[in-house]
Amino acid sequence: MSKTLKKVLTIAGSDCSGGAGIQADLKTMCAHRVYGMSVITSVTVQNTQKVYAAQDIDPEIVTGQIRAVYEDIQVDAVKIGMVSNVQIIQAIKEELLRQKAKNIVLDPVMISKSGFSLLKEEAIAAMSELLQIADIVTPNIPEAELLSGIKIKGPKExxxxxxxxxxxxxxxxxxxxxxxPGSALDIFCYKGxxxxxxxxxxxGKNTHGTGCTLSAAIASNLAKGLMPVEAIKQAKAYVGQGIKxxxxxxxxxxxxxxxxxxxxxxxxIEESR
Structure with missing residues (x-):
């Protein structure tokens, strides 16, 4: 089993209530039958109601976590979530390039559902450094507007x-x-x-960690060898069931x-016994 088991690394923030961040990522990876590993970028104080505070991890410790994993374990895909400041963004980019990381999925987490800013304003421009190494980026509408400068009202935008x-x-x-408003329409831009x-x-209101879950599922599917379109299709089906x-x-x-x-x-199994 260990020889065929794919291994996926999440680089993200910690959610002590277990619904988002690395906790959601690891649960998602488990459900996809891949081996999950984690690099913590920030420790958040949050629950199902709101995010109260966050403490960033020293960039050198972030680098050290990534390096420790890669020096010992083959990594088949990487999911990047909450990266709140410029120094952490640069540390992640440099180390992933050094390790020749593949199948990188970037979820540009910027603002929590409760309105807490998870990305410092000065770090928004630096996010482009991670865009340059990502294989797939998964912004929601507000995040896409910040990254592109375009106000989105519908499919054309x-x-x-x-x-x-x-x-x-x-x-x-x-x-x-x-x-x-309307149906849930996602648009994937791939090779033009x-x-x-x-x-x-x-x-249903229980949707905490939806974005984290989707990106972790996509990374898991890429690690297993699925092409991007199919990886997204299956990841969306998983998230849909998760919401239900x-x-x-x-x-x-x-x-x-x-x-x-x-x-x-x-x-x-228990009932059949």
Missing amino acids: MERSARVISERGAAAVLIKGGHL QFYPFESPKIP DGLAIGHGVGPLGHLNEIYRQLER
């Missing part, structure tokens, strides 16, 4: 924004349209072509049901 972000270095861009992914919006299985935990926006399919399988 999504395509324009994706092109601008691609021109700034990203190999491929998936703009998530969940913030727009646009691939729409449209589905009805799934009712959302957990009513806490008093705010609960997390996705990352491992509910595994739990159901275990229940069936």
Whole structure:
């Protein structure tokens, strides 16, 4: 098993309530049957209601974590999430280039659902350094607007924004349209072509960590050898099921049901005994 097991590294912030960040990433990787590893960039103080504070990790420690993993373990894909300052962004870029990292999925986390800024203003411009090494970038509408400078009102602006972000270095861009009214339309810009992914919006408030989960699922699928379009298609199906299985935990926006399919399988095994 260990010889065929793919290994995926998440570089992101820690969510003590377990719904987003590296905790969501590791659960997602487990559900995708890949071996998950983590580099912590920031420790956040948060729960299902809001983000209260965040403490960034020293850039040298971030570099050291990445280097320690790569020196010992083969890494088949990388997911990058919360990177809140310029120094951490530069440290990640330099070390991933040094390690010749592959299958890099960048989720440019900027603002939490509760409105807490997870990316310092001076670091927004520096985000372009990570765009240049990413294989797929997965911004939502507000993040795409910040990265491209284009106000997005519908599919046409999504395509324009994706092109601008691609021109700034990203190999491929998936703009998530969940913030727009109507159906959930995502647009993927890959090798000059646009691939729409449209589905009805799934009712339910337990969506904490949706963006983290999607990018981790895409990275897991890339590690397993799927081509980008299929990797995204399967990742979206996983997230959709996760929203349907959302957990009513806490008093705010609960997390996705990352491992509910595994739990159901275990229940069936127990019932058959």
